Amino acid sequence: MSEVRVLVASRNAKKLRELERVLIAADVSGIALVGLDDVPAYPEAPETGATFEENALAKARDGAAATGLPCVADDSGIEVDALNAMPGVLSARWAGRHGDDEANTALLLGQLTDVPDERRGAAFVSACALVLPGSGQDAGDREIVVRGEWRGEIVRAPRGAGGFGYDPVFRPEGEDRTSAELSPQEKDAASHRGKALALLVPRLADLAARGD
Known part of the structure; x- marks a missing residue:
């Protein structure tokens, strides 16, 4: 059975690797992930949604429509x-x-300079969408949007060389280390995106099983 190509609507190689690790951990095979750099360029709508869910769904719809591939976007x-x-x-x-x-x-650290430690709570949030090609007004089960959250707090100075974005200043609940100090596997098991991507695994496994 040939592999099903699935577009990850990102140029961030770390996001592709993250989904690959999630699929491997769930023992899902038959999926070949490709990024935006692996497909012909297409117009990408600006992220103007008021919520993470709106933006993720818009990106996944654009990717599926432009390439004819199932598309995951976050x-x-x-x-x-x-x-x-x-x-x-x-x-x-x-x-x-x-x-x-x-x-x-x-900028974030500067805005929190005078905020005491007990009020520096925060959450990483990820919305992930999977859209199958051909979806539209009657999308039904051809579109799914899921959400993951990761609670913690903002530390006062960056620590760690892993991850990206705000990882060096985010300390998850129950941890002494920042997100940037965790191993990729530790982060996958607890992170907002890891949680959201895990919720997509059953749909991706079904795609792989059907071979479409």
Whole structure:
């Protein structure tokens, strides 16, 4: 049986590897993951949704429509209690330029300088969508959106070289280490995206079994 190609609507190789590890851990075979750099370029709509779910679904719909492949997309970020759940959907461009991790983290830490330790609670949030090609107004079971959350707190200075984004300043509940100090396997087992991707595993396993 040939492998089913599934598009991951991202150019972040770490996100592809993360889903690969989740599939391996769940003993799902027959899925070949490809990223945006592996398919012909197509217009990507800006992330203008008010929620992570809206943005993830829009990206997955665009990818499936443009390539004819099942498409997985995620939208994730961090919600900080003391900032009224911001940066939220603006996490990737909090400092003004999309994807500038250092600037985003520095701005967040600056905004929390005077916030005491007991009020530095936060949660990483991830919404992941799977859209099968041909879906539209009557999508039905051809679209699924799931959500994962990871509670913790914002530390006062970055620690660790792993992960990306706000990982170096996020200490998960029950941990002495930041997310950036965890191994990939430890992070997969607990993280917001790991939890959300795990909820997609049954659908992806079904795709692999059907071979479509």
